[in-house]
Amino acid sequence: MNTAPSAHGRHAVVIVGGGAAGIELATRLGRRRDLDVVLVDRDASHFWKPRLHELAAGLLGDGEEAVPYLAHAQAHGYRYEPGALKRVDTVERRIDLDQVVLPMTDELILPPRSLRYDTLVLAFGSRVNDFGTPGVLQYCDMLDSPAQAIALRRKILALALRSAGDPERRIRIGIVGAGATGVELAAELHHAFNDMHRYGGLDPASKLDITLMDMAKRILPAVDPRTSESAHRALVGMGVNVRAGVGVDAVTASAFHLSDGSTVPCDIRVWAAGVVGHDMVAGLGPFTLSKDRRIIVTPQLAAVGVDHVYAIGDCAFAAAAHGGPSVPPTAQAAHQQASYLARALPRALRGETVEPFVYHAKGTLVSLGEFHATGELPSVPKGKSPIPMRGWIAKMLYVSLQYMHRATLHGWPRATALWLADWLRNTTLPPVKLH
Template sequence: MTAPRILVVGGGAGGLPLVTFLGKRLGRKQLADVVLIDSNTNHVWKPRYHEVATGAIDADLDAVDFRAHARLNHYRFVPGALTAVDTAARSVTLAAVVGANGQTVLPERTMDYDYLVLALGSQSNDFNTPGVREHAMFMDSRRQAERFRERFLNACMQADFENRPLSIAIVGGGATGVELAAELHHAVSMLKLYGHEHLDRRRLNVHLIEATSRLLPALPEKVSSSARSHLERLGVKVHTDTLVECAEAGAFVVKGGERIEGDLLVWAAGVKAPDVLSSLQGFSFNRIGQIDVEPTLQARGHEQVYVIGDSASCILPGSERPLPPRAQTAQQMAHHLAKSLEGVVLRGRTPTPFVYRDRGSLVSLSKYSSVGTLIPTAKGSNLFIEGALARWAYISLYRMHQAALYGWPRTVMLLIAGRFNRLVRPRLKLH
């Protein structure tokens, strides 16, 4: 009897832990053919994109190579971008893989599946604001973060040479915008150590623009006010209740006609499902393009298709809103679905309903601080934390993600290797 094939499309915060678990439990014993499909060849944890963007981390050292990881964890990696799903034939279509010089490396292909998991994450939602796509940068992928870093370093070099201030305008007062604003100040302070004579934090103007009445609107008021206080002490200019009407070269134009200028413009406001999802036939979607799923994480009307992470609109019993698009949601979904699918494949069980446990939210303010809430138990209340304790908790979230991919022994070795790298490498990625 042929082992069932499980296709997982998307190697992010949900998809990669999922194939890791399934590979170890099913792939190792050839009880299932576990396949990861992704348009990239490596994984960088998305909550760290703001650090990639400023050079605080070297993505080459931090990335998980899918091919190497697949070999260690008994699954297969297939490169390609999803273009279509045929639920009747139980197959997916992948776009051709094209090389840097335009040659076709792999042709368009189809792959059959017994079980399909869509874990494609999300992308920024520009709400069709005029000029944003032409003039602003996004933080949806490693490639975009690295493109920002290149332009940021060049802008810093130019401002230092011309002995003038540097301005950066960020739209979006959520976690990405807040974390990037703080990280920019840290990056400029580090560049001072590497030859910048004139540019320092006092001459860095970071504008953080939020349409609602406060930063981090999805988090408690205490977290919001603490984050704003920290940012303003750094020198970030916070604009709340400020709606952007359009983007122009070198400026965002807000309601009322005011121009908030920036040498660099960043859009980090709102999320929506990847555009490819809305092109799929036969699925039910919500207003931001997420696929509607049952509490079992099965796509509505399609028992063999599961959706996890930011691509899923999952409204659990007793709730009126979908689960928040956060890394912890994707990770919990992946952990649950791995066990649920194992029962389905090995024992013919019916999929089990997902139970979400909000563990709180933490926001990094670079090396300066962190703020957020922790929820110690399922019945506990929000515990506000900030400072060194919050910073430690924030870092531990990433270590737990690494442990899910590598196991704790390898994670500890990676931590030690990182400490040694600090002795011989610059404190900021400078190229």
């Protein structure tokens, strides 16, 4: 295996993971002529994870939100290297990548290889936490990637087709995890089934039996109780059965078995309960890990006890300022960490003092369908109750987050053109994908 030198003597920054944190950092650093920036990812394109529930519900088509790394890298001054991370050699400052094969085959595209770095940034995200619950990995769908979301969408469509026209057959979907992902998926499924009925002649959402389960005593437990209650009322109004304060003891091919002794029969079972570090992190290198297998970082987001390595996004465990809880594994936090490191890293390389990262909670917004969302914004001054946001105004703010992410990746002119393309597509094609 060969170790490539830095291009033209520039400082080599290798970023592993092209999620919200990794691709935003690569976009910002790629503009600098003093850095040779390389983005590594096992997939060929970037997808913004907060929209995975829309892809699963059929409200987004394959590739509609995908950003091809090769094209984006060419446009923004960095390089893309495909491959899965296998090992980090912190002594030689080298990462080892697995071979790349043609999807669905064993045909070799690229052999195992190594990349040298001067600075390494780990941003490879996390996975859904199954908490060791029996049957989860065998019988549940998850929403960690576009491939998983597309697989779930196809199952849902197949179930809708099998049930069409049969008044006795219900469509039973169980969702474990009443955080933002679970709540949004339940709401979007209701929206999608009504669109399937309108545009495809399939059964409407009245045929749906969605059960949303969580160990917490209320849905959206991390937000203000008023926001939680608003979302609860909206889901109940859609016919969603909310089961709060109950855990899952086991999952079988046909049901969730709950801690109170009850059983929830399901045709489709979705697990969206929390996040944990990837399994491979334990053997990746000499990193200090949290209990949930995330890399513990310093206030400057450097990996604890390891030189020249940073970690951002969901794979990083960063303590919040002033002794508060850790920075949450959210797209909002990933964006802030990428913005911080894009400023801090060049300063650190020049030997300047770098102030610690400070996470600023900007509030929470949860989509509840086509024209409705609920959430809250931070109070001014701090310490007061958050400012509630409801209805179409909250939905507009929610959608604006997607456009801000696009603007970060492409600039406002192209982001505006993409918005126009979305509008034209929605006026000419069914809003739900029936394939």
